[in-house]
Amino acid sequence: MITLQGLTKKYGGQAAVDNLSLTIAAGRVTGFLGPNGAGKSTTMRMIMGLDHPTSGQALVGGRAYADLAYPLREIGALLDAKAVHPGRSARAHLRALARTNGIPVGRVDEVLETVGLTSVANRRAGSYSLGMGQRLGIAGALLGNPGVVMFDEPVNGLDPDGVRWIRGLMRGLAAEGRTVFVSSHLMSEMQLTADHLVIIGKGRLITETSVKELIDSSSLNAVRVRGAEQEGLKMLVARLHESSVAVRWESHNELYITGLTVDRVSDLAFELGIRLHEVRSVEASLEQAYMELTADSVEFGAAAGRPHPGA
Ligand SMILES: Nc1ncnc2c1ncn2[C@@H]1O[C@H](COP(=O)(O)OP(=O)(O)OP(=O)(O)O)[C@@H](O)[C@H]1O
Numbered sequence: 531m532i533t534l535q536g537l538t539k540k541y542g543g544q545a546a547v548d549n550l551s552l553t554i555a556a557g558r559v560t561g562f563l564g565p566n567g568a569g570k571s572t573t574m575r576m577i578m579g580l581d582h583p584t585s586g587q588a589l590v591g592g593r594a595y596a597d598l599a600y601p602l603r604e605i606g607a608l609l610d611a612k613a614v615h616p617g618r619s620a621r622a623h624l625r626a627l628a629r630t631n632g633i634p635v636g637r638v639d640e641v642l643e644t645v646g647l648t649s650v651a652n653r654r655a656g657s658y659s660l661g662m663g664q665r666l667g668i669a670g671a672l673l674g675n676p677g678v679v680m681f682d683e684p685v686n687g688l689d690p691d692g693v694r695w696i697r698g699l700m701r702g703l704a705a706e707g708r709t710v711f712v713s714s715h716l717m718s719e720m721q722l723t724a725d726h727l728v729i730i731g732k733g734r735l736i737t738e739t740s741v742k743e744l745i746d747s748s749s750l751n752a753v754r755v756r757g758a759e760q761e762g763l764k765m766l767v768a769r770l771h772e773s774s775v776a777v778r779w780e781s782h783n784e785l786y787i788t789g790l791t792v793d794r795v796s797d798l799a800f801e802l803g804i805r806l807h808e809v810r811s812v813e814a815s816l817e818q819a820y821m822e823l824t825a826d827s828v829e830f831g832a833a834a835g836r837p838h839p840g841a
Pocket residue numbers: 541546564565566567568569570571572573
């Protein structure tokens with residue numbers, strides 16, 4: 531479990547992280563989302579004791595990082611995959627880490643196996659591809675068999691196979707009861723990987739919610755209706771307007787209706803004697819729900835139109 535209590539970091543009077551208080555629970559994958567510059571990396575660095583909070587604190591299993599006798603046994607993190615000496619082999623790097631953290635050296639071969647680097651373990655880390663470097667970083671994070679793992683943008687630049695592997699790994703670690711805290715800008719990936727979300731903007735907490743709750747709250751969830759003829763759809767639209775239901779024409783024979791269930795729309799069409807060829811619910815994606823929520827917190831964005839279902 532990770533606990534943030536009024537966590538604040540200021541650079542030159544400007545708050546990069548602003549009074550964050552929350553608990554990141556064990557046994558699930560918590561996605562850490564927010565626009566560029568929102569303060570995600572700074573928060574993670576403070577959890578790992580790499581940056582000092584201006585005020586407040588970050589606790590791992592109830593203790594500050596600096597108070598952990600063997601930190602790697604409590605928390606493992608992939609913050610910067612390039613933080614490995616390029617001249618060292620993966621095995622030598624992990625052995626050095628194990629020795630300085632009171633971890634049995636035999637554990638090195640286990641984590642090399644877990645991340646699939648056994649066959650290249652004696653090669654210089656400097657010769658590794660981006661994906662291999664990420665795997666080595668993750669091996670380091672898992673070395674102490676910690677109860678808490680934290681990954682900053684772990685799938686950046688990885689091929690689909692690597693992305694899938696990391697997804698499976700994170701889900702597996704959470705299923706073992708560990709705390710998994712992961713930042714990413716890839717919403718489609720977070721929708722598949724995360725159970726819970728912490729969303730920040732400009733250093734402040736915007737919301738903490740489950741993936742499902744966030745998607746359910748989107749105004750972009752709708753019922754899509756395709757009619758046999760336009761006249762019938764016009765009758766339906768007139769009836770919906772009478773009841774102040776939001777409805778939008780997508781094309782001459784297609785409507786998006788917000789705030790009614792598929793059953794209710796079907797019943798209404800039946801009552802009006804309208805022939806329909808399709809009625810189905812369209813769920814917003816995590817990306818769409820996220821964009822709606824964070825529209826006011828994007829610091830460096832291009833002007834863009836509002837997304838719509840099916841976009
Ligand atoms: N060492 C530093 N000195 C000054 N400002 C900093 C420093 N580190 C971070 N910042 C500022 O703090 C803010 C938060 O940055 P941070 O890297 O934590 O955001 P982020 O959410 O991880 O962004 P991204 O998604 O782009 O990686 C930014 O405005 C950044 O410029």
